[in-house]
Amino acid sequence: MALLTPYSKVPELNTATVLLVENEEELQSKLANALVRNENDFNVNVRLARKLPLPVENKETRPRIDLIVFIVNLLSERSLQSVESSLAHLHSDCFLGKVCFLVTDGRCVLRHVTLSVSQTADGVNAAAVRLLNILKVSAGMSPIATTALYLSSLTRCSVTSELEED
Amino acid sequence: MADLSNLAGLVSEPSGEIDSSVSSVSNRSLRLAEKEKRKGVADPFGLAVKYLSQVEAGTVVRGNDELERNMVRVETVALSKGLPPEVFTVLLDLALSLNAGTANCTRVLKFLIPATVVPQEAIVKGVSWLCVGKMPMNAQVLFVRWVLTVFDLIDCKDDLRSIYGFIFSFVTEENLFPFICHLLYLLTMREHVHPYRVRKLLDIQAKMGRQPFLTQLLALYKVFRPDLVTLSLPSRVRTGFKNHNSTWKVALCAVQRKNTSAVLVDQSLSLDVKEKPSSRKRKLHHLAIPPLSSAFDSNSNKKVFRLQELCSFKELLENIHNIELPAQMGSLLGSALALHYLDCVQDESAFLRLNFWLGHSLQEEFLLCPVDGSSDNTSEGCRFLSTILFTQQFLQEGFSSTESFLYKFLSVWDGCLLRPQILDLLSDIPLMPSFYMHKLLFEPLKQLYFTSTVFFKCSVIECLNSMLVKWLTWHSVSASEGGLDISLNSNSTITMTLSGFMDSVMELVRFVGLLASEGLRLENCHVLLLNQTLAFYETVCDMFLKYSLPLIIMPPAGVFYPALFATDSISVDRLGYIMFRYRKNLTLAKKQEQQREQTFHISRNTYKEFNRNLQAMVNSMWNSWWCIPGSDIEIDKDLIALSKVAEPWCRFDLIHHPALFSYAIEFHQRTGKYWNWYMEFLFNQGFDGLNNFIQTNTGHGSTLNSQEDGQPKSQP
Numbered sequence: 001m002a003l004l005t006p007y008s009k010v011p012e013l014n015t016a017t018v019l020l021v022e023n024e025e026e027l028q029s030k031l032a033n034a035l036v037r038n039e040n041d042f043n044v045n046v047r048l049a050r051k052l053p054l055p056v057e058n059k060e061t062r063p064r065i066d067l068i069v070f071i072v073n074l075l076s077e078r079s080l081q082s083v084e085s086s087l088a089h090l091h092s093d094c095f096l097g098k099v100c101f102l103v104t105d106g107r108c109v110l111r112h113v114t115l116s117v118s119q120t121a122d123g124v125n126a127a128a129v130r131l132l133n134i135l136k137v138s139a140g141m142s143p144i145a146t147t148a149l150y151l152s153s154l155t156r157c158s159v160t161s162e163l164e165e166d
Numbered sequence: 167m168a169d170l171s172n173l174a175g176l177v178s179e180p181s182g183e184i185d186s187s188v189s190s191v192s193n194r195s196l197r198l199a200e201k202e203k204r205k206g207v208a209d210p211f212g213l214a215v216k217y218l219s220q221v222e223a224g225t226v227v228r229g230n231d232e233l234e235r236n237m238v239r240v241e242t243v244a245l246s247k248g249l250p251p252e253v254f255t256v257l258l259d260l261a262l263s264l265n266a267g268t269a270n271c272t273r274v275l276k277f278l279i280p281a282t283v284v285p286q287e288a289i290v291k292g293v294s295w296l297c298v299g300k301m302p303m304n305a306q307v308l309f310v311r312w313v314l315t316v317f318d319l320i321d322c323k324d325d326l327r328s329i330y331g332f333i334f335s336f337v338t339e340e341n342l343f344p345f346i347c348h349l350l351y352l353l354t355m356r357e358h359v360h361p362y363r364v365r366k367l368l369d370i371q372a373k374m375g376r377q378p379f380l381t382q383l384l385a386l387y388k389v390f391r392p393d394l395v396t397l398s399l400p401s402r403v404r405t406g407f408k409n410h411n412s413t414w415k416v417a418l419c420a421v422q423r424k425n426t427s428a429v430l431v432d433q434s435l436s437l438d439v440k441e442k443p444s445s446r447k448r449k450l451h452h453l454a455i456p457p458l459s460s461a462f463d464s465n466s467n468k469k470v471f472r473l474q475e476l477c478s479f480k481e482l483l484e485n486i487h488n489i490e491l492p493a494q495m496g497s498l499l500g501s502a503l504a505l506h507y508l509d510c511v512q513d514e515s516a517f518l519r520l521n522f523w524l525g526h527s528l529q530e531e532f533l534l535c536p537v538d539g540s541s542d543n544t545s546e547g548c549r550f551l552s553t554i555l556f557t558q559q560f561l562q563e564g565f566s567s568t569e570s571f572l573y574k575f576l577s578v579w580d581g582c583l584l585r586p587q588i589l590d591l592l593s594d595i596p597l598m599p600s601f602y603m604h605k606l607l608f609e610p611l612k613q614l615y616f617t618s619t620v621f622f623k624c625s626v627i628e629c630l631n632s633m634l635v636k637w638l639t640w641h642s643v644s645a646s647e648g649g650l651d652i653s654l655n656s657n658s659t660i661t662m663t664l665s666g667f668m669d670s671v672m673e674l675v676r677f678v679g680l681l682a683s684e685g686l687r688l689e690n691c692h693v694l695l696l697n698q699t700l701a702f703y704e705t706v707c708d709m710f711l712k713y714s715l716p717l718i719i720m721p722p723a724g725v726f727y728p729a730l731f732a733t734d735s736i737s738v739d740r741l742g743y744i745m746f747r748y749r750k751n752l753t754l755a756k757k758q759e760q761q762r763e764q765t766f767h768i769s770r771n772t773y774k775e776f777n778r779n780l781q782a783m784v785n786s787m788w789n790s791w792w793c794i795p796g797s798d799i800e801i802d803k804d805l806i807a808l809s810k811v812a813e814p815w816c817r818f819d820l821i822h823h824p825a826l827f828s829y830a831i832e833f834h835q836r837t838g839k840y841w842n843w844y845m846e847f848l849f850n851q852g853f854d855g856l857n858n859f860i861q862t863n864t865g866h867g868s869t870l871n872s873q874e875d876g877q878p879k880s881q882p
Contacts, residue, residue, distance in 0.1 A: 039185075103578075123580050126582035127582075129618075129619060130581070133617050146684075148686065151616060155613045155616050
């Protein structure tokens with residue numbers, strides 16, 4: 001099975017590539033536009049996909065992917081299932097700072113979510129800015145400050161049992 | 167008109183008096199004509215209502231065009247402008263007696279939108295029809311839901327309270343049960359709680375299990391008569407009542423919006439209107455603070471004053487023992503007079519009901535309803551949260567329902583929606599045991615903090631700073647009242663010892679230290695972030711002297727060194743002030759420890775840390791020798807030589823420090839080379855913090871501007 005590996009290709013100069021994976025394709029285009037609008041320090045390539053594995057034909061021409069973002073719509077069961085099945089196609093090294101989860105319409109309490117997006121225009125813009133911050137780190141563009149692994153350890157949320165709300 | 171022409175014929179006489187009398191008569195006939203015309207216009211509606219009031223039992227419905235026509239007429243008026251109060255009795259009679267058939271019953275109930283108020287006689291009549299028991303179940307449920315929806319608009323609730331027993335009898339109906347519980351919750355007063363009613367509810371609970379609405383009602387009963395309800399109930403009951411107003415919500419909103427000028431006048435009871443919005447939209451959206459209704463029953467022979475009748479503080483003081491709280495507790499928010507009363511009386515049932523309403527509204531608006539992008543929604547949410555903030559600041563403590571809402575909301579917050587309000591509410595959170603702090607507060611904040619912009623980071627540090635100040639103030643106030651067992655805000659049942667409190671404070675300070683040091687690294691020592699961090703440590707350094715909390719925590723290296731080597735002079739000055747205050751705190755602590763038996767003990771590590779930092783700072787700035795072997799910032803000599811900087815060891819002293827170098831040049835240009843004069847000049851620029859630091863640690867310094875507890879002028 002062809003796994004998506006994080007370091008098998010050489011990065012390009014001053015460029016970072018982010019892959020947005022969403023089953024429904026609702027938020028993808030909006031987020032992609034916001035990402036491109038907000039870029040300033042470095043070039044951002046945004047690639048869209050509905051699920052993994054990515055098609056084999058483009059494998060050679062595809063640049064190195066620095067950050068993979070899974071967009072989950074919490075009101076749709078299928079969205080979560082598609083993400084779960086896509087996760088199997090990722091090399092385990094990717095989980096050390098190169099993968100990020102984004103949820104929309106999240107109204108219940110979740111403990112192991114990384115980012116939450118509200119569907120307003122401001123919300124999408126803010127989410128894009130945050131994604132760019134994470135992307136900058138995972139593409140290795142701020143080596144003095146931090147690495148992707150360290151950032152993911154800072155934002156790690158321990159999965160705990162539901163706290164008794166008295 | 168024949169009369170008018172006759173009169174007009176008489177007008178030709180030149181006499182003035184007759185002229186005026188004739189004109190007044192002619193005016194009167196004109197007015198009569200106008201009235202006739204106007205009556206003719208309003209007539210369709212009145213006629214329709216009249217027709218509907220005369221519909222007999224057994225009327226044929228199918229194919230009855232006249233009935234249909236009149237219903238449609240009334241329906242259109244209802245959905246466009248809302249119904250006037252007089253027609254409610256008629257319409258409810260028609261609907262609930264089933265004279266026009268069951269289909270029309272639900273139809274009428276669905277368009278019963280009030281324009282202003284609903285008379286309570288109509289509701290009482292409706293309940294009596296309910297007791298007759300002819301209606302189908304869905305119609306009964308619809309009726310009770312309707313009563314709940316328009317509850318705030320009922321002019322007076324006295325009669326409803328007197329038939330409490332009849333309403334209570336419906337608790338045995340399974341379908342009606344949730345809504346009846348809600349209605350009882352809104353109507354219950356202390357005199358309604360009787361042992362047989364409590365027994366009945368407990369029986370039902372045994373059969374149905376613990377239902378949230380039942381638990382709510384029992385909790386309220388328990389507050390009024392704790393001797394009768396002995397079972398244990400969770401201290402903070404989550405939102406319990408089902409959503410009842412979905413059928414009417416849209417129509418009600420539309421009508422209320424149209425009638426904004428004609429709706430109940432807001433008897434503004436607030437004395438201090440500094441932050442209150444002057445005009446509140448009168449939408450019966452579940453977010454709006456419901457208005458305190460101004461109508462009161464003059465027939466009531468109870469000597470009880472309703473809170474909404476009072477207009478001034480003086481009246482409140484005179485009648486403080488006779489006040490009855492409004493049924494809709496949410497209307498107390500934002501009204502300073504009502505909050506004064508709540509604060510003095512400390513009525514637990516009032517807080518319980520207020521917390522329930524608040525929790526319910528917050529949950530519905532922010533957690534359950536989907537956020538659509540309309541700015542209307544967010545501005546309403548913004549206003550609502552600002553009102554809560556105002557209330558919390560007025561009462562000087564937070565509500566428990568706001569706290570639970572914030573914990574739930576933080577994990578789904580995107581850091582952008584209503585940011586200032588959420589962060590302000592966050593700073594009002596009362597003290598909590600350190601065990602919960604990580605899971606509830608720190609983890610969600612960390613996720614948001616490390617991926618957001620530098621301005622968000624600054625806001626978070628500022629919020630945590632004000633949270634710390636509030637906790638410390640609360641401690642210094644309650645500790646002065648004696649005792650080591652400090653109970654938290656007046657409504658909570660958690661008590662905390664002094665050591666538990668110190669643990670929590672230490673956790674918070676350590677957490678902010680982590681956030682600050684990592685944040686400064688990520689943002690390349692951004693000057694705003696550095697200043698917010700130093701403001702936080704200005705609070706921390708004085709914990710012992712200002713707030714009498716025997717806890718001294720040093721800033722981590724990730725904060726100290728960026729401040730010491732900062733390129734802006736304000737940070738360096740603030741650092742000097744902080745170190746100066748730390749020294750004062752530590753010396754006093756040491757003196758107290760030596761002089762008498764103290765229950766606290768400052769560990770040697772703290773002193774060591776402070777000494778290390780002090781040495782680093784004095785050596786860099788005064789002794790021109792920052793690269794001491796064995797210190798944290800030792801760099802190999804060869805490496806320094808590679809930088810090709812001349813005289814590298816004095817590059818961080820008072821003259822050559824990158825933040826102060828410009829002042830040195832300016833001085834040099836102005837006067838010459840004299841050291842003392844330079845010192846005076848430098849400290850004349852307002853660097854009081856630095857002045858005090860140098861003075862206390864080296865004995866030198868400008869004598870002109872030094873003060874005992876010098877606050878640098880750069881302080882806000």
